Every structure is written in structure tokens, then in C-alpha cells.
Amino acid sequence: MIENAISLKDVWKTFDGKEYILKGMNLDIKKGSLTAIIGFSGTGKSVMLKHILGLFPPSRGSIEVLGHNITQFDKNQLTAFRRNFGVLFQGAALFDDMTVLENVCFPLFEHRRDLKKETVFEIATRKLKQVGLEEKHFQKLPSQISGGMQKRTGLARALALDPEILFYDEPTTGLDPILTEMVDNLILETHKAGQGTTSVMVSHDLHAAFRIADYVAMLNAGQVLLYGTPEDFFKTDIELVKKFVDKGMRHQ
Ligand SMILES: Nc1ncnc2c1ncn2[C@@H]1O[C@H](COP(=O)(O)OP(=O)(O)OP(=O)(O)O)[C@@H](O)[C@H]1O
Ligand SMILES: [Mg+2]
Incomplete structure (x- = not known):
């Protein structure tokens, strides 16, 4: 039994050989x-996420995901491994020329060529219903x-592919407060329904982060400044964390 879904060990990253964006990052994300x-803008949150997804190779260090050191994977292995991931970025990034149903079928047709067409439609229908979309919208375009x-x-x-790990990068940025709450609740419900699914959410919204997350990691200058439960964040003595949390909680 692997305890950590994700484990970053002394991960360094430079794009230009001069400036380091990740500076010895260590982080264990529990299964x-x-x-x-969380963390200030430009501090490396999205870059870190892309390392875990295998989209960027680290300059140094190791990244273990579901017990595999993905830094040793080649391109094909990485592509295959990404079946374990579900990703939702800021824009939903849907295919404009495909219907709602076709959008959800897409990863299944890509990765599950063993499945019959009807089965793919069944799975996609089930997933859409799970997230609360009514059937009358399935044939519409985004x-x-x-x-x-x-x-x-x-x-x-x-x-769609029943991922082991779900990633969200700023899922609610730019949404109105009502939609924000809906999406946050959806993330929480989806997490609970997943039974053992690991969810990783990068968020500017501290209210949501502290409300729904089991653990919070604050990044700063390419390192993890504090990792702990929301409670740990409210009683920390680290000045920079206190400042960030006070400001973030006041402004929303
Ligand atoms: N492909 C890339 N090539 C070069 N530099 C990059 C690349 N991607 C990101 N960076 C740099 O890495 C730094 C961290 O960026 P990152 O996108 O991880 O910030 P972030 O913490 O996600 O910020 P935000 O909260 O604004 O989304 C930035 O200085 C950015 O310019
Ligand atoms: Mg980002």
C-alpha cells in the first residue's frame, strides 16, 4: 500500500539555465x-503541477507518482501514465465543435479502444449525470x-477514465461567487464520491482551500513554505504565511 500518491524530492527547475523556478521542492501528497x-502569483504552482503531470522534466530531483518515478519514463510511458490523471484547468478547455457528450467520450475513444461505442456512450452519460448535467444538454455545443x-x-x-488523481489549476478563477461555490462544492463532492481518489487543487481562493481541503501546501519562491492542515495554517508563526492568509481571507 503506497501512502503517498505524489512525492517530490528535492526538485529543482530552471528553464534558461540561470534562474531557478523550483528550488529544492519537497512535497508529499497523501493518497x-x-x-x-496556494501561494503568491508567479511562485511556481503551475510549474510544479506540470512536473507532476510529466509535462516538464525537472532539472534535478525525483518525482514519484503512484509509486513510479516518472522522471525515468520516456515519452510513450508518460503518455500512457497520464491515463491515471484527470485534469481540469481554469477554462474548461472543451472542444468547441463537439457536443457535450462527444467531449466526454473523447478521452475514452483515445485511451480505451477496447470499449464498444455503446459502452463509451454509457460511461460518458453516467459521468455527465454524476456531475449534475441534465440529459437535455448532452447534444448541445459548449x-x-x-x-x-x-x-x-x-x-x-x-x-471519464476513472482517474486515480484529479488535478485542478485555478478551477474558479474568473467565475462569479455563486458559480465559484458551485464548482468548489462539485470538487468536494467528486472527491468524496471517488473513494480513494487523490485531488490536487491549485487555488487563489483561500476560503475555498481552507474549507474543502484536508491539507494545504503554501509555495513560496520555488519551495514549500508550509504544509499542513487548514488548522496548522491558522496557528502558524511564519510571518509570510500569516500575512498571506490574513490578506487572502479578508479580500474575498
Ligand atoms: N514554459 C516556461 N518557460 C519559462 N519560464 C516559465 C515557463 N512556465 C513558467 N515559467 C516561469 O515560472 C515562474 C512560475 O510560474 P507559475 O506559472 O508556476 O506561477 P504560479 O505560481 O502558477 O502563478 P499564478 O498564481 O499567477 O498562476 C514564472 O516566473 C514564469 O514566468
Ligand atoms: Mg498558475
Whole structure:
């Protein structure tokens, strides 16, 4: 039994050979947890996420995901390994020329060529219903549904392959408060329904992070400044964390 879904050990990253964006990052993300990644803008949150997804190779250090050191994988192994991931970025990034249902079928047709067409449709339908989308919207194009429904569709697509790990990068940035709460609750419900799924969410929204996450990691200048439960964050003595949390909690 692997305790950590993700384990970064002394990860360094430079793009230009001069400036380091990740500077010896260490982070363990517990299997089955919902972990929020927070921190000032430009501090390396998205870069770290892309390392875990295998989209960037580290300059040094190791990255273990589900017990595999992915830094040793070649391109094909990485592509195959990404079946374990569901990803929802800021924009839902749906295919504009495909219907809602086709969008959710897409990863299944890509990765599960063993499945019959009807089975793919069945799975996609189940996923869309799970995230609360009504059947009458399934044949619409993304431009014909609301922003909230687009998010639900994006999430259904991320769930299509029953991923072990779900990643969210700024899932609510730019949304109105009501939609934000809906998406946050959807993330929490999806996490719970996953039974053992690990969820990793990068968020600017500290209220949401502290409300729904089991663990929070604050990054700063390419390192983890504090990792702990939301409670740990409220009683920390680290000045920079206190400042960030006070400001973040006041401004929303
Ligand atoms: N592909 C890349 N090539 C070169 N530099 C990059 C690349 N991607 C990111 N960076 C740099 O890495 C630094 C960290 O960026 P990153 O996107 O991880 O920040 P972030 O913490 O996600 O910020 P935000 O909260 O604004 O999303 C930035 O200085 C950025 O310019
Ligand atoms: Mg980012």
C-alpha cells in the first residue's frame, strides 16, 4: 500500500539555465487526500503541477507518482501514465465543435479502444449525470450551454477514465461567487464520491482551500513554505504565511 500518491524530492527547475523556478521542492501528497496548493502569483504552482503531470522534466530531483518515478519514463510511458490523471484547468478547455457528450467520450475513444461505442456512450452519460448535467444538454455545443455547465462538462471529461488523481489549476478563477461555490462544492463532492481518489487543487481562493481541503501546501519562491492542515495554517508563526492568509481571507 503506497501512502503517498505524489512525492517530490528535492526538485529543482530552471528553464534558461540561470534562474531557478523550483528550488529544492519537497512535497508529499497523501493518497486519498484533497490537497490545496496556494501561494503568491508567479511562485511556481503551475510549474510544479506540470512536473507532476510529466509535462516538464525537472532539472534535478525525483518525482514519484503512484509509486513510479516518472522522471525515468520516456515519452510513450508518460503518455500512457497520464491515463491515471484527470485534469481540469481554469477554462474548461472543451472542444468547441463537439457536443457535450462527444467531449466526454473523447478521452475514452483515445485511451480505451477496447470499449464498444455503446459502452463509451454509457460511461460518458453516467459521468455527465454524476456531475449534475441534465440529459437535455448532452447534444448541445459548449457555446450553447452556461459557464457552470461547461465546468461540469469539463469535470465529467476529467472523470471519464476513472482517474486515480484529479488535478485542478485555478478551477474558479474568473467565475462569479455563486458559480465559484458551485464548482468548489462539485470538487468536494467528486472527491468524496471517488473513494480513494487523490485531488490536487491549485487555488487563489483561500476560503475555498481552507474549507474543502484536508491539507494545504503554501509555495513560496520555488519551495514549500508550509504544509499542513487548514488548522496548522491558522496557528502558524511564519510571518509570510500569516500575512498571506490574513490578506487572502479578508479580500474575498
Ligand atoms: N514554459 C516556461 N518557460 C519559462 N519560464 C516559465 C515557463 N512556465 C513558467 N515559467 C516561469 O515560472 C515562474 C512560475 O510560474 P507559475 O506559472 O508556476 O506561477 P504560479 O505560481 O502558477 O502563478 P499564478 O498564481 O499567477 O498562476 C514564472 O516566473 C514564469 O514566468
Ligand atoms: Mg498558475
